[in-house]
Amino acid sequence: MSIKFKILSENKKARTAIVKASHGIVHTPTLIPVATLASIKSLTPEDLQRLNIEIIIANTFHLYLRPGPDVIKKLGGLHKFMSFNKTIMTDSGGFQAFSLGLGLEHGVGKIITGNNIKKSRDKLALVEEDGVIFRSPIDNSKYKLTPDLSIKVQENLGADIIYALDECTSPLSDYKYTKESLERTHRWAQRCLEIHKTNQSLFGIVQGGEFKDLRTKSAKFISSLDFDGYGIGGVFGKSKEHMYDVIDWSIKPLDENKPRHLLGIGAIEDIFECVELGIDLFDCVAPTRLARMGYLFITPKSKGNKENKFRIRITNKIYKLDKTPIDKYCKCYTCKNFSKAYLRHLFVSNELTYHRLATYHNLYYFIDLFKQIRESIDQNKFSKLKRYWLK
Amino acid sequence: MSIKFKILSENKKARTAIVKASHGIVHTPTLIPVATLASIKSLTPEDLQRLNIEIIIANTFHLYLRPGPDVIKKLGGLHKFMSFNKTIMTDSGGFQAFSLGLGLEHGVGKIITGNNIKKSRDKLALVEEDGVIFRSPIDNSKYKLTPDLSIKVQENLGADIIYALDECTSPLSDYKYTKESLERTHRWAQRCLEIHKTNQSLFGIVQGGEFKDLRTKSAKFISSLDFDGYGIGGVFGKSKEHMYDVIDWSIKPLDENKPRHLLGIGAIEDIFECVELGIDLFDCVAPTRLARMGYLFITPKSKGNKENKFRIRITNKIYKLDKTPIDKYCKCYTCKNFSKAYLRHLFVSNELTYHRLATYHNLYYFIDLFKQIRESIDQNKFSKLKRYWLK
Numbered sequence: 199m200s201i202k203f204k205i206l207s208e209n210k211k212a213r214t215a216i217v218k219a220s221h222g223i224v225h226t227p228t229l230i231p232v233a234t235l236a237s238i239k240s241l242t243p244e245d246l247q248r249l250n251i252e253i254i255i256a257n258t259f260h261l262y263l264r265p266g267p268d269v270i271k272k273l274g275g276l277h278k279f280m281s282f283n284k285t286i287m288t289d290s291g292g293f294q295a296f297s298l299g300l301g302l303e304h305g306v307g308k309i310i311t312g313n314n315i316k317k318s319r320d321k322l323a324l325v326e327e328d329g330v331i332f333r334s335p336i337d338n339s340k341y342k343l344t345p346d347l348s349i350k351v352q353e354n355l356g357a358d359i360i361y362a363l364d365e366c367t368s369p370l371s372d373y374k375y376t377k378e379s380l381e382r383t384h385r386w387a388q389r390c391l392e393i394h395k396t397n398q399s400l401f402g403i404v405q406g407g408e409f410k411d412l413r414t415k416s417a418k419f420i421s422s423l424d425f426d427g428y429g430i431g432g433v434f435g436k437s438k439e440h441m442y443d444v445i446d447w448s449i450k451p452l453d454e455n456k457p458r459h460l461l462g463i464g465a466i467e468d469i470f471e472c473v474e475l476g477i478d479l480f481d482c483v484a485p486t487r488l489a490r491m492g493y494l495f496i497t498p499k500s501k502g503n504k505e506n507k508f509r510i511r512i513t514n515k516i517y518k519l520d521k522t523p524i525d526k527y528c529k530c531y532t533c534k535n536f537s538k539a540y541l542r543h544l545f546v547s548n549e550l551t552y553h554r555l556a557t558y559h560n561l562y563y564f565i566d567l568f569k570q571i572r573e574s575i576d577q578n579k580f581s582k583l584k585r586y587w588l589k
Numbered sequence: 590m591s592i593k594f595k596i597l598s599e600n601k602k603a604r605t606a607i608v609k610a611s612h613g614i615v616h617t618p619t620l621i622p623v624a625t626l627a628s629i630k631s632l633t634p635e636d637l638q639r640l641n642i643e644i645i646i647a648n649t650f651h652l653y654l655r656p657g658p659d660v661i662k663k664l665g666g667l668h669k670f671m672s673f674n675k676t677i678m679t680d681s682g683g684f685q686a687f688s689l690g691l692g693l694e695h696g697v698g699k700i701i702t703g704n705n706i707k708k709s710r711d712k713l714a715l716v717e718e719d720g721v722i723f724r725s726p727i728d729n730s731k732y733k734l735t736p737d738l739s740i741k742v743q744e745n746l747g748a749d750i751i752y753a754l755d756e757c758t759s760p761l762s763d764y765k766y767t768k769e770s771l772e773r774t775h776r777w778a779q780r781c782l783e784i785h786k787t788n789q790s791l792f793g794i795v796q797g798g799e800f801k802d803l804r805t806k807s808a809k810f811i812s813s814l815d816f817d818g819y820g821i822g823g824v825f826g827k828s829k830e831h832m833y834d835v836i837d838w839s840i841k842p843l844d845e846n847k848p849r850h851l852l853g854i855g856a857i858e859d860i861f862e863c864v865e866l867g868i869d870l871f872d873c874v875a876p877t878r879l880a881r882m883g884y885l886f887i888t889p890k891s892k893g894n895k896e897n898k899f900r901i902r903i904t905n906k907i908y909k910l911d912k913t914p915i916d917k918y919c920k921c922y923t924c925k926n927f928s929k930a931y932l933r934h935l936f937v938s939n940e941l942t943y944h945r946l947a948t949y950h951n952l953y954y955f956i957d958l959f960k961q962i963r964e965s966i967d968q969n970k971f972s973k974l975k976r977y978w979l980k
Contacts, residue, residue: 240941265934273930281926519663535672539664543656550631553941
């Protein structure tokens with residue numbers, strides 16, 4: 199079934215809503231935790247349930263390379279494969295056209311690691327009219343990801359919400375390249391809609407780099423097509439203010455009765471600014487990846503603020519004998535049972551249990567933050583909450 | 590408080606009993622999972638509770654190096670540090686006198702990894718009359734572990750059951766060395782009893798290599814001292830039959846009203862043979878370490894047997910599309926929710942969640958095996974159960 203989207207409350211441009219999909223309801227605004235290879239690293243579906251996580255996103259490109267969409271299809275699709283019975287989204291693989299292509303060439307964006315990448319800045323992805331040619335970071339083999347293949351792969355993976363193939367340009371791309379790329383992305387969007395036959399919901403992506411006219415054009419065009427929701431893509435590199443402008447330009451022309459997903463952004467400050475602009479969905483590896491790197495989130499009550507990016511680094515020697523939890527106001531399993539000293543010991547000793555306790559806390563933190571955000575919008579107090587956090 | 594030990598039923602030499610310690614009751618025979626650095630790798634205390642794990646063992650040597658016994662003492666002791674409120678045991682550090690000393694020199698026993706070890710076969714431990722001189726595998730610094738220090742460290746760690754310092758000899762040690770070592774171990778045992786002042790229970794260790802007269806002598810001597818229980822130590826290298834003889838010699842002279850712990854042994858076959866000889870407690874890294882290496886245990890009903898060591902290797906290509914659980918008769922969380930194909934995918938992709946699901950299954954398997962063993966002894970059917978498993 200196609201998703202149903204219902205706005206529940208509005209506070210200026212910010213809004214709360216529910217997305218009703220085949221595997222249940224998603225309350226927005228919310229975070230979509232990233233299950234790159236069909237698992238939230240170190241957690242189980244039972245943890246996700248306990249964390250009240252209603253939606254996750256898996257990566258088409260990564261699952262295409264392994265274990266392969268045919269394997270997952272034969273095993274009953276992603277929900278059955280990973281034993282998660284709530285909403286699953288997959289991306290199109292288009293972001294990797296950036297991160298393994300222009301992103302790698304320009305040295306911007308996410309760092310992707312793999313056997314062959316560390317050695318050179320050679321691009322592993324090349325965009326052509328009909329698709330993206332990839333070299334696998336695992337074994338160097340060649341693949342061509344076309345709009346048709348992206349949809350086919352996502353149909354086999356069987357998520358509830360899937361994405362049209364796009365090209366994510368680099369912040370260093372000029373106007374001419376960005377415009378050409380955008381027009382190609384639009385042709386791909388149309389093609390994806392044409393061939394899409396399952397009852398999965400299909401989202402289209404707004405691109406256009408940092409250019410106002412291109413963003414407006416893209417959002418108008420994507421909004422004119424029969425998508426179930428919208429992604430806003432791009433690498434928003436230059437400054438926070440500019441980033442918020444770009445997102446605002448991208449949102450304005452969209453149908454307000456469809457969900458808006460800001461792809462790959464998840465810093466606390468950005469969440470508040472973008473919810474304020476009307477974003478409903480955020481996906482970001484930050485909470486889980488930062489946990490594994492030793493960064494644990496703390497609330498304003500526990501001295502989290504813009505300067506410390508709302509987090510502590512657990513390796514810090516000051517925690518060696520610290521009996522207190524990461525955040526004494528946090529009610530998560532980790533904070534109710536373990537001290538910073540213990541977590542630091544586990545991290546320093548490379549103990550696997552660390553990853554789990556840390557990941558659980560960081561996700562709990564973000565899920566709780568979004569709960570506060572939704573309540574504040576419902577109560578017309580979003581600006582107050584935003585001021586409290588970003589003061 | 591000292592432990593209380595009560596035998597509940599006997600079936601020839603095999604027996605069921607309860608060990609009542611300050612943090613609750615332990616039903617024996619049972620497995621003591623190994624929490625080397627104060628965590629069962631990848632699991633939480635909540636998992637341990639769900640697995641009905643009543644006792645774990647942590648490693649004095651490893652915790653001495655990091656985070657250090659003073660740190661753990663200041664943080665309230667091991668129970669509070671790791672948030673585990675059932676029985677905890679610590680070893681004496683003596684086994685590392687072997688694994689970093691003669692074991693390394695002779696190329697036998699456990700492989701210990703560390704920054705400096707891979708480069709050479711140089712011993713990192715040297716046994717002297719008053720203790721063991723270690724070089725740390727972490728940073729090469731020198732330590733001398735004496736009976737006094739071992740007890741002091743274990744008092745600071747605060748486990749319910751602690752161990753007297755011993756030297757574990759190598760299967761390649763000759764009679765003369767083994768005898769000298771044994772006499773030293775006995776002097777250390779007496780010294781540990783002399784200086785032990787807390788209300789922790791103190792266990793002594795029987796050594797004596799492969800020599801019947803030394804084993805008998807050691808067991809008689811250790812039994813004559815005021816220990817709360819006994820460890821049977823040694824590396825039982827030559828053959829299974831010889832190993833069972835050595836264990837039998839070590840048990841016979843012991844006070845039958847005290848618990849007997851076979852140190853470091855945990856293969857399925859050995860468990861049956863040694864329960865039959867009267868062993869109450871087993872500690873072994875096998876279930877958890879093998880899980881992390883991709884080996885998952887299966888019962889006889891699922892074709893587990895002596896030949897396949899009761900396990901499958903999850904990397905096997907035949908599992909790529911296998912929709913069935915590790916063991917379809919197993920009722921653990923992993924088997925109830927995940928296919929071998931999914932576990933294989935997680936393992937091959939280095940996903941952290943793999944370790945947890947695998948470790949959980951393997952521990953569930955051993956805990957369940959011991960439950961079956963206890964029931965069979967209670968019902969006078971131990972031999973039948975043993976035949977069924979080892980047929």
